[in-house]
Amino acid sequence: MNIAVVVRQVPDLIESLDIDSTASALDWESISFIVNECDDHALEQALLLKEANGGTVSVVAFDFGDVENTLYTAAAKGAERLVKIPCETHRHPSPWTAASWYAQVIRDLAADLVLVGVQAHDEFDGVLAPALATALSMPYLGVIRGVQAGSRPTTVAACKEFPRAVRARMEIELPAVLGILGADRPPRYVPVSRIRNAMNTVHFEEPGLNVPLGESPVSVCRLYPPVSGTHAEMIAGSEAEAADRIADILVEKGLLS
Amino acid sequence: MSSRDVLVVADVQRDVLDDTTLELLSVGRGLAAAAEGQLMCVVLSADGQPFAESLSAADRLLLVNDVQLTVYSPGPYVTALQEVIAAEQPGVILVGGTSIGWDIAPLLACRLQAPLLTGCLAVQRQGDGLSASVSFCAGKMMADVHIAKLPAFLMVMPGSSRATDEVGRARVEIRVPSAPLAAEQIRFQEWVLPEPGDVDITQQSILVAVGRGIQQEDNVELAEELARVLHGAVCASRPVVDQGWLPATRQVGKSGMTVKPKLYLALGISGAPEHVEGMKGAGLIIAVNTDPNAPIFDVAHYGAEIDALDLLPALVEAVSAKKV
Ligand SMILES: Cc1cc2nc3c(=O)[nH]c(=O)nc-3n(C[C@H](O)[C@H](O)[C@H](O)COP(=O)(O)OP(=O)(O)OC[C@H]3O[C@@H](n4cnc5c(N)ncnc54)[C@H](O)[C@@H]3O)c2cc1C
Ligand SMILES: Nc1ncnc2c1ncn2[C@@H]1O[C@H](COP(=O)(O)O)[C@@H](O)[C@H]1O
Numbered sequence: 001m002n003i004a005v006v007v008r009q010v011p012d013l014i015e016s017l018d019i020d021s022t023a024s025a026l027d028w029e030s031i032s033f034i035v036n037e038c039d040d041h042a043l044e045q046a047l048l049l050k051e052a053n054g055g056t057v058s059v060v061a062f063d064f065g066d067v068e069n070t071l072y073t074a075a076a077k078g079a080e081r082l083v084k085i086p087c088e089t090h091r092h093p094s095p096w097t098a099a100s101w102y103a104q105v106i107r108d109l110a111a112d113l114v115l116v117g118v119q120a121h122d123e124f125d126g127v128l129a130p131a132l133a134t135a136l137s138m139p140y141l142g143v144i145r146g147v148q149a150g151s152r153p154t155t156v157a158a159c160k161e162f163p164r165a166v167r168a169r170m171e172i173e174l175p176a177v178l179g180i181l182g183a184d185r186p187p188r189y190v191p192v193s194r195i196r197n198a199m200n201t202v203h204f205e206e207p208g209l210n211v212p213l214g215e216s217p218v219s220v221c222r223l224y225p226p227v228s229g230t231h232a233e234m235i236a237g238s239e240a241e242a243a244d245r246i247a248d249i250l251v252e253k254g255l256l257s
Numbered sequence: 258m259s260s261r262d263v264l265v266v267a268d269v270q271r272d273v274l275d276d277t278t279l280e281l282l283s284v285g286r287g288l289a290a291a292a293e294g295q296l297m298c299v300v301l302s303a304d305g306q307p308f309a310e311s312l313s314a315a316d317r318l319l320l321v322n323d324v325q326l327t328v329y330s331p332g333p334y335v336t337a338l339q340e341v342i343a344a345e346q347p348g349v350i351l352v353g354g355t356s357i358g359w360d361i362a363p364l365l366a367c368r369l370q371a372p373l374l375t376g377c378l379a380v381q382r383q384g385d386g387l388s389a390s391v392s393f394c395a396g397k398m399m400a401d402v403h404i405a406k407l408p409a410f411l412m413v414m415p416g417s418s419r420a421t422d423e424v425g426r427a428r429v430e431i432r433v434p435s436a437p438l439a440a441e442q443i444r445f446q447e448w449v450l451p452e453p454g455d456v457d458i459t460q461q462s463i464l465v466a467v468g469r470g471i472q473q474e475d476n477v478e479l480a481e482e483l484a485r486v487l488h489g490a491v492c493a494s495r496p497v498v499d500q501g502w503l504p505a506t507r508q509v510g511k512s513g514m515t516v517k518p519k520l521y522l523a524l525g526i527s528g529a530p531e532h533v534e535g536m537k538g539a540g541l542i543i544a545v546n547t548d549p550n551a552p553i554f555d556v557a558h559y560g561a562e563i564d565a566l567d568l569l570p571a572l573v574e575a576v577s578a579k580k581v
Contacts, residue, residue, distance in 0.1 A: 013397055013527070014548070026398070041499075096367070118359060124375050124393040124400060127363040134367035139442040141331055143356045143512070157446070160329075161512040162270055162356050165451040165505040168329065173442040179359070181512070186500050217372040222401040226392065226552070232544060232560030242561045243571035246522075246543060247579045249559060250487075253541055255463065255520050256580055257488060 001055035001156075001174075003046040004111035006102055006132070007074065008092060009033040009065030010122050017225075024220045026122075028091045033065030038117025038180055045147050045183035046115050047078050049156075053149045056080045058109050060102060064090040068204075069195075075202040076194040081109070084204045095126030097214030102128075103135035105207055111175065113156060118142045118179035125218035133177035141170060142179025260348030260407050261294025266338065266362075267312060268355045269302050270329060271448070274311055277353035277413070279420035282314045284380065284413055285351050286421065289316075291382045294348070298427070299341050301334055303327040306429075314423035319345075321432045330440035331360050337434050339365060348407035349380075349387065354415055356512070366410045373410040374402065376530070378417045395529040396552035415511070415534045455506040456490045462519045463489025466509060466536070469496040470525015470546065470565055477502050479569040480524065486576050492516065494526050510535035524565035528553025 011017060011026065012034040018027040046057045058081035059074045061067050071082040083105055092098055106114055114136065116129040133140030145167065147158045154174050159167040161181060172178070235245045250256045263285040268275035282298065289296040298315035300308050305320030312318050319341055325333040338361060342350065352362040354375065366373035378399075380389040386405040392414060393400065458464060465484045467477060477491065484491045491507065498508045509516055511531040521539035526532060528544070528551055536542070537556055544557035545565045554560045561568065 011394060013395055016550075017394060017398055119375075121395045122393060124391045125402070126366070126373050127359070127375065130360065130363040131367050134364065139332065140360065140364060141443050142360050145512075159449060160356060163275075163512060164514055165508065165512070166271070167449040169446045169449055170330070171444045171446055176442065182495075182499050217404060217406065218374065219403045219405075220400050221388070221403055224399050224401075225550075226396065226399050226555070228552075228555035230555060232542075232554045232557035234554075235559055235561040239563050239567040239571045240575075242545075242563055243568060243575040246559070246561070246572060247575035249541075249543070250520070250576065251579050253520075255487075255541070256576065 001049060001053055001113055002109070002111050003049060003055060003113045003115060004058045004060060004106045004109050005039070005043045005046045005079070006114070006116040006128070007039045007043060007059055007061045007070055008036040008117070008120050009062070009067055009070065010036045010120050013121065019223045023222055025223065035070050036117050036120045038119060040187045041183040042115035042117050042180040043074055043077070043079070044185065044187040045180055047188070048184055049113070049147060049149070050078070058083060058111065060085065060105050062087040062092060062098070071204060072195050072198040072202060073190060075198040076190045077188055082202060082204050083109070084206050085209055086206060092122065093214050094216040095123055095128040095131050096216070098128055099131035099135045101209060102132050104209065106136060108207070113174055114138065114177040115147070115180050116177065118144070118181045125216050129177060129179035136177060138175050138177050139172070140177045140179065141172060144178050144180050145182040146184040147178060148184070259294060260346060261289070261292035262345060262347045263289040263294060263296050263349045263351065264342065264345060264347035265296070265298040265315065265351045266358070267298055267300040267308065268353045268357055269300060269308065270357065274308050275353060275355055276420060277355060277415045278312070280415065280418045281351045281353060281413055282312070282421040282423070283418050286314065286423065288349055288380065288382060292348070297345060297347065299338065301326045301337050309427070309429055313427045314421040314425045315427040316425070318427040318429045319432050320429060321434065323434055323438050325438035325440060328445040329357055330443050330445055331364060332440050332443060333438035334361050335364050335368070336438055339368060340434060341432065342369070342408070350408060350410045352410060352412050354412045358412055362410045362412050369408065371408050371410055372404050373412070375412045377411045377413045380411060392530060395527065397550070414530055416537060451506045455504055458490055458492045458507055458509070459514050459516055461490045461516070463487045464492050464516060464518045464521050465489055466492045466494070466521060466523045466526060467497055468494040468524065468526030471497065472525070472566070474500070474502045476566060479566070483569055483573050483576070486573055486580070489518070489520070494532050523553055523557065524569070526553055527551050528556060
């Protein structure tokens with residue numbers, strides 16, 4: 001199986017998110033990036049499938065943020081091909097534009113299975129995974145946790161999540177794009193020494209594209225941190241004091257028995 | 258048949274109508290009224306008649322009945338819906354942020370080259386288009402956006418509107434797909450139900466919930482100990498279940514359980530919308546998080562900005578002391 005995985009850089013939400021001087025975009029220069037969590041699961045799922053059934057794993061990413069480290073890490077985990085798409089803007093284009101660029105690269109990789117995170121937390125004017133399926137003229141199924149070999153070599157089996165821990169087992173004819181929420185196993189840990197080794201041995205493929213941002217039919221007027229009508233009453237003090245206060249609240253509410 | 262009309266896509270799975278559909282009907286009613294258009298609701302299933310009463314708030318209820326729509330597969334769903342949209346030409350199509358919604362709304366938006374918004378909290382007509390407020394970055398950022406040209410697909414955040422309580426008299430129309438539907442490349446095989454035998458967290462009145470902030474598998478035991486002294490149970494956010502530290506039956510949120518305990522103690526949980534969807538109805542919510550800007554503090558009644566791992570032993574002690 002020839003598997004392509006899209007891995008995106010997204011803002012690290014642990015750090016503060018700043019808005020730029022136009023008030024209508026994030027301040028991308030000041031943002032620290034991490035790998036989109038669902039994409040990391042997509043990579044893990046691809047590696048698990050390859051290990052169980054043979055094949056290759058190619059990772060495709062736009063060139064901004066911490067992408068080199070991300071790609072070296074993917075190589076250290078077992079990905080064979082690493083494709084870095086030049087991107088002047090230091091941010092992800094809108095999902096629809098991004099999809100058409102990823103599609104150009106993935107077509108050349110002749111992938112029969114494309115795994116992408118089902119969402120990225122910085123998207124709001126589109127969803128990459130189904131847009132990529134459309135650009136590649138492949139069928140799409142998303143909200144997937146777990147993919148295994150199918151009953152025939154030209155199929156895979158995937159579980160789509162529904163509420164209340166219910167899953168639908170589906171059989172998918174390849175080629176296809178799947179929107180991954182979680183892998184069969186949590187993303188593997190890889191020692192720093194292996195990543196360093198990858199830095200010395202691995203080379204990136206850099207297709208001669210240069211991606212413009214494209215125009216979205218959605219125009220952003222203003223960004224702002226959420227203003228909530230309600231906020232918790234904050235409990236101050238040390239952990240012993242906070243514990244005491246919480247226990248008192250539980251007594252007041254008749255929740256201790 | 259006009260762009261003033263609004264189409265709500267009902268979410269039906271395993272013969273159950275998802276609650277979000279009733280919320281979409283109230284959003285849709287506002288949008289339709291503002292443009293003097295009609296509110297339509299479409300049900301894709303083998304037989305939509307049993308849902309007609311719950312969905313009567315619409316002006317027109319379109320039932321696409323077909324055996325190929327008995328269980329979900331994107332091919333038949335998208336084809337059937339595209340046909341309805343082509344016939345009715347609604348200006349706004351409202352879809353829930355559900356497992357099916359996340360497939361079909363973006364797939365159709367791509368096919369029709371129409372804009373799509375996810376995470377919509379509020380939406381109004383503006384000129385020939387609309388303006389909306391959307392939430393992104395896991396609830397940490399908002400955007401006010403404008404769409405100049407309709408139709409547009411909006412995925413509405415669950416819980417952002419009240420469910421409609423309108424009892425209307427929707428005109429029911431049965432629709433037959435013009436060509437046979439077939440699940441060609443993606444076929445449903447079977448439902449995989451959670452293994453019975455675990456604690457049913459939906460029946461507990463006290464829940465101690467752990468998130469990624471719990472950091473290690475061993476620390477789950479600290480939460481178990483607190484749950485024991487409180488006579489409650491431990492539940493979790495998705496990352497904890499992804500790590501395999503607790504079974505899927507303990508997950509709270511969109512793909513997990515919806516719980517309404519008397520007490521929900523959230524430890525190291527950021528409060529992403531997909532999690533909040535499953536616990537916002539709890540009677541008393543107390544959140545413990547080291548990040549003062551964590552969105553969970555906007556839904557909690559009480560909060561403490563401290564390390565959950567330090568608090569846990571202290572809380573076990575404090576609770577045990579108050580019980581005697
Ligand atoms: C389609 C879909 C369905 C989903 N379904 C679900 C679902 O059913 N349930 C669900 O939960 N999620 C679901 N998610 C995932 C959801 O978007 C979030 O990623 C998830 O809820 C985050 O979990 P978390 O709060 O534990 O982790 P994080 O967001 O990483 O938050 C961890 C928090 O812990 C705090 N922290 C760290 N260390 C400590 C400490 N020592 N003491 C106190 N606080 C600490 C941090 O400040 C942070 O706020 C779904 C996502 C998608 C796309
Ligand atoms: N569903 C959609 N939502 C938003 N934009 C879209 C959509 N479909 C197509 N587009 C347009 O397609 C452009 C990018 O596609 P492409 O021309 O393939 O690079 C965007 O700039 C949009 O104007």
